[in-house]
Amino acid sequence: MYLTPQEQQQINELVAEVEAATGAQVQAAVIDKADSYPEIPWKAFASGAAIAAFAVVLVGWLRPDWVSLHSAIFDATAILGTGAALGLLTVFVPPFARLFLDRLRADTEATQYAQSMFLERELFRTRQRTGILLLVCRFEHAVVILPDEGIRARVNEVELDQVIARMTPLLARGETAAALRDGLRAFKTRLLEKGFGSTSADTDEITTGLVQEKGV
Secondary structure: OOOOHHHHHHHHHHHHHHHHHHOOEEEEEEEEEOOOOOHHHHHHHHHHHHHHHHHHHHHHHHOHHHHOOOOHHHHHHHHHHHHHHHHHHHHHOHHHHHOOOOHHHHHHHHHHHHHHHHHHOOHHHOOOOOEEEEEEEOOOOEEEEEEOHHHHOOOOHHHHHHHHHHHHHHHHOOOHHHHHHHHHHHHHHHHHHOOOOOOOOOOOOOOOOOEEEEEO
């Protein structure tokens, strides 16, 4: 679900505020998914089949008199049907699918998507190398802050992680707009603490507003 027009306007106004105060050039973006994760339905299928198989064995052990009433076809149908049901559930219910998402893989895919977007939108072309991409991945509940060299020279990874840590709890609750607002405000404060400030030479070199994409 995309941000509402009002939320988009709030984010764009806040981006303009950050740029005016710090001289940085900010691109905020929201995507649904950084990857298709084809392994997730299969993981759910395997889990469902394993649980169903265990249940079949347990019933046979606890009630051996029932075994004669159940054919192998019934057992196979129960096992495969449960697996298929869970696999299908991951396609239509993102919170359930997220249970089978590997955290390291999610973070890697989010970072790779951010790097690709940074290059595609040429955020490196600012004169002072002060371009910043703030990317929110809704499915992964992941945030990536990708700064250019002019920012990275004075703001380290630990400080970026502190900004991300403020955003992720809001994102986990589905409050995407609130996460972006909190992250932009925190990043503005961090940049000002590091001595960034607007100058007469500052111009809006990144004219694109909030980017919203489906992703992969």
